[in-house]
Amino acid sequence: MRFTNCIVIGCLAGLLVSFSWASDIVTDQKKPVEFQQSSYAHLKKRVGLTRFQNKSTFLDDRLVSVTDDTLAGVLTERGKGVVPVQNADPVFSGLRDRQPRRVSGVIDNMTLIKVGRASGLNAVATGTITGIRDFQEERGYWWFKEMMFFIEVHMHCSVYDTETGAKILDMTLSEKIDLPEAFYRKMKAKGYTASFAEIQEIIISLSRQMGEEICTRMEQELFKTFIKTIDGQQVVISSGSNAGIKTGDLFTIHDSGRVVTGKEEHQFFIAGPGTGIL
Numbered sequence: 001m002r003f004t005n006c007i008v009i010g011c012l013a014g015l016l017v018s019f020s021w022a023s024d025i026v027t028d029q030k031k032p033v034e035f036q037q038s039s040y041a042h043l044k045k046r047v048g049l050t051r052f053q054n055k056s057t058f059l060d061d062r063l064v065s066v067t068d069d070t071l072a073g074v075l076t077e078r079g080k081g082v083v084p085v086q087n088a089d090p091v092f093s094g095l096r097d098r099q100p101r102r103v104s105g106v107i108d109n110m111t112l113i114k115v116g117r118a119s120g121l122n123a124v125a126t127g128t129i130t131g132i133r134d135f136q137e138e139r140g141y142w143w144f145k146e147m148m149f150f151i152e153v154h155m156h157c158s159v160y161d162t163e164t165g166a167k168i169l170d171m172t173l174s175e176k177i178d179l180p181e182a183f184y185r186k187m188k189a190k191g192y193t194a195s196f197a198e199i200q201e202i203i204i205s206l207s208r209q210m211g212e213e214i215c216t217r218m219e220q221e222l223f224k225t226f227i228k229t230i231d232g233q234q235v236v237i238s239s240g241s242n243a244g245i246k247t248g249d250l251f252t253i254h255d256s257g258r259v260v261t262g263k264e265e266h267q268f269f270i271a272g273p274g275t276g277i278l
Contacts, residue, residue: 041081042081042244042246043081043223043243043244043245043249044081044082044083044223044242044243044244045081045082045083045122045123045218045221045223045243046083046084046085046119046120046121046122046242046243047075047079047082047083047084047085047121047122047123047124047125047159047214047218048085048089048091048092048115048116048119048121048123048124048125049068049071049072049075049084049085049086049087049125050087050092050095050099050112050124050125050126050127051064051068051087051092051097051098051099052064052067052068052126052127052128052129053098053099053127053128053129054128054129055128055129055130055131056129056130056131056132056153057131057132057192058132058191058192058193058199060192060193060196062196062200063129063199063200063203064129066200066203066204066207067127067129067155067203067207068086068087070203070204070207070208070211071084071125071127071207071210071211071214072084072086073211074207074208074210074211074212074214074215075211075214075215078211078212078215079214079215079218079219080215080219081219081223081244082214082215082218082219083242083243085119085121091115091119091121092115094115095115099112099126100112106266107126107158107160109160109165109167109266109267109268110165110259110266110267112124112126112160112165113160113161113162113163113165113269116160116162117162117226118226120225120226120242120243121162122161122162122218122221122223122224123159123160123161123162123168123218123221124159124160124162125157125158125159125160125214126157126158126160127155127156127157127158127210128155128156128157129153129154129155129203130154130155130156131153131154132151132152132153132154132192132199133151133152133154134149134150134151134152134184134187134188134192134195135149135150135152136148136149136150136184137150147181148178149178149179149180149181149183149184150176150177150178150179151176151177151179151184151187151195151198151199151202152174152175152176152202153174153175153176153199153202153203153206154172154173154174155172155173155174155203155206155207155210156171156172156173157169157170157171157173157210157214158170158171159214159217161221162224162226163224163269163271164268164269164270164271165266165267165268165269166268168217168221169213169214169217171210171213173206173209173210174206175202175205175206176202177198177201177202179195179198183195223243225243225245225251227253258270
């Protein structure tokens with residue numbers, strides 16, 4: 001039997017995108033067809049998936065690999081216009097399989113989003129296998145009580161918007177399954193290696209849930225990319241055909257270079273009003 005707990009927090013930044021489709025600022029009811037949002041369904045929002053970190057007592061790299069692969073698979077299968085960019089991609093070569101963190105231990109969101117902006121990512125996800133535990137407890141009522149045996153996995157995932165650096169999604173999930181007593185005793189004697197298949201099953205389930213939430217959230221987000229260089233009349237942006245951009249697409253340009261510092265030294269970009277159309 002499977003038992004799941006899930007806490008999902010949607011964090012709304014409340015700011016305009018820095019470089020999004022032109023329909024954002026065109027409010028005339030008679031706006032031309034090229035400004036209609038439906039005309040931009042071909043654009044793909046690229047989501048960076050940094051390598052998950054395993055902070056549990058069962059340090060098996062296979063658990064991290066199955067998490068990363070499951071997440072990418074869900075985004076590919078279920079995300080409408082969402083493209084996963086996994087940790088093995090050259091985009092993340094500078095991170096060396098690590099999540100950038102400050103001295104305090106919190107995620108260095110500014111480093112993450114700078115990597116994301118340079119590569120045309122709309123968002124970057126980080127995550128952790130926070131714990132694996134086994135326990136037993138009595139279930140039932142009166143003389144119908146019986147001892148049950150469980151193994152439980154806890155995971156956490158955050159998704160950062162590359163425009164602002166703010167979290168747009170924060171998830172804490174846990175799931176447990178009950179085990180036969182004989183198997184539980186064997187696991188207690190030999191360690192979690194004896195129950196790898198069961199732990200992997202839970203991690204796949206939780207990873208799929210996280211992937212579904214990311215897909216849902218990203219479908220609500222506007223497409224965005226970032227200007228890398230301007231040389232006269234030539235503007236180079238961080239996305240291209242890999243994001244579905246084609247000749248004739250119109251975009252609004254926003255200034256999003258102002259930085260503010262918040263709690264725990266987190267830094268955020270503040271998006272300004274639209275300054276033009278490209």
